[in-house]
Amino acid sequence: MAFTKLGLSPEVLEGVQAMGYVEPTPIQLRAIPLILAGTDVIGSAQTGTGKTAAFALPILTKLQHHATTPRVLILEPTRELAAQVETAVRDFCRFTDLRVAVMYGGVGYGAQREALRTGVDILVATPGRLLDHLGQGTCRLDHIKYLVLDEADRMLDMGFLPDVRRIVEKCPRQRHTSLFSATIPPEIGTLINWAMHTPETIEIGARRTPAETVKHVIYPVADSQKSDLLRELLEKVHYDSVIIFCRTKHRADRIAHMLKKNNHAVAVLHSNRTQREREQALRGFRDGRFEVLVATDIAARGLDIANVSHVINYDVPQHPEDYVHRIGRTGRAEASGDAFTLMVLEDVTHVQAIERFISQKIERTKLEGFNYSYTILFDESKHGDLAARHRSIRAVRISGGYYFGPAKRRRR
Numbered sequence: 001m002a003f004t005k006l007g008l009s010p011e012v013l014e015g016v017q018a019m020g021y022v023e024p025t026p027i028q029l030r031a032i033p034l035i036l037a038g039t040d041v042i043g044s045a046q047t048g049t050g051k052t053a054a055f056a057l058p059i060l061t062k063l064q065h066h067a068t069t070p071r072v073l074i075l076e077p078t079r080e081l082a083a084q085v086e087t088a089v090r091d092f093c094r095f096t097d098l099r100v101a102v103m104y105g106g107v108g109y110g111a112q113r114e115a116l117r118t119g120v121d122i123l124v125a126t127p128g129r130l131l132d133h134l135g136q137g138t139c140r141l142d143h144i145k146y147l148v149l150d151e152a153d154r155m156l157d158m159g160f161l162p163d164v165r166r167i168v169e170k171c172p173r174q175r176h177t178s179l180f181s182a183t184i185p186p187e188i189g190t191l192i193n194w195a196m197h198t199p200e201t202i203e204i205g206a207r208r209t210p211a212e213t214v215k216h217v218i219y220p221v222a223d224s225q226k227s228d229l230l231r232e233l234l235e236k237v238h239y240d241s242v243i244i245f246c247r248t249k250h251r252a253d254r255i256a257h258m259l260k261k262n263n264h265a266v267a268v269l270h271s272n273r274t275q276r277e278r279e280q281a282l283r284g285f286r287d288g289r290f291e292v293l294v295a296t297d298i299a300a301r302g303l304d305i306a307n308v309s310h311v312i313n314y315d316v317p318q319h320p321e322d323y324v325h326r327i328g329r330t331g332r333a334e335a336s337g338d339a340f341t342l343m344v345l346e347d348v349t350h351v352q353a354i355e356r357f358i359s360q361k362i363e364r365t366k367l368e369g370f371n372y373s374y375t376i377l378f379d380e381s382k383h384g385d386l387a388a389r390h391r392s393i394r395a396v397r398i399s400g401g402y403y404f405g406p407a408k409r410r411r412r
């Protein structure tokens, strides 16, 4: 099925063609007709499935021409996602007279106020900054016809749901609402019941399995050798660009510092960095000035960074869906990619949760030539339930005894 058969306006189609899209993705095939028909849509879908175009193209078709007040509001959890979606929408509507603006915190109000004053049709915003504008009276939502709640589960994780509710309350009841979320936890279910009108659910890309184009493996390693292994992996593997995920901002900074000292061109992306620093990091990574991007999950969620050849999980993600999400940064749009996860003993439970989530055992491997110290992880198959073993080890440590193995062998 071609885009031309979906009922999009000629101007929007021109925009799609200029983007080089040939065929609609599954979510676009299903969502576009529904949104054009005025049905509220729940997209159980992640970034990387083409969901931005799935909601933007029919909405732009419906808007037709520029008017003075915002008629579309797209809420995003992070500044980077807001900026990315704004760019995409701007590209889609470049052959129309529609105007797009983006509002997020960490930057001045001047340009955003000016955009609102001169008239925008489509607002892409993060909740906090939008509420600021609403409070200051620089923005009104009483003409919103299309509301898009994107990455709703991330908004929940980040504590934005009360803000989202306040914003939805300021939109007219007579409107079309779309909501996208990789998972639908109960809080999102409540939001759906409250904010949406007989919605249709499209379940695409709530991908529990990583893309087939991604080869992903686990490198078991002793905790003390993690950074050495990372350094050596970067030396031995032929990569074009690599994203390294860390659990905390502090760890991200530490790893970035270490790699810089090893002469890698490194950018860092986490929420303690200023907006300017984050933009510079992303731009530099996208245009190839930095070969390595060290990031935390929140900063990197959903970012559309093309041509990443490798993803390295320096830390195992705490939430199984983040694993799929992280390694989805590589192997995008038919390109193939590799994803490596460093696993230490305390990660065993999380790795098991990931393997349950994706319904597959991830291959364990070793880096040839690396001078490994022994860890019990190398004998994983021999030792049965390593997670239980690790729990008992921790119990011994916490109770202050010596550790010579599992609890029952503890010496006094």
Ligand code: AMP
Pocket: 020, 021, 022, 023, 024, 025, 028, 046, 047, 048, 049, 050, 051, 052, 053, 304, 333
């Ligand atoms: P999204 O899930 O909206 O973040 O999109 C992921 C990536 O797929 C972006 O780089 C889009 O530009 C690209 N994309 C979206 N729809 C299509 C399509 N129909 N054909 C080719 N690429 C697409």
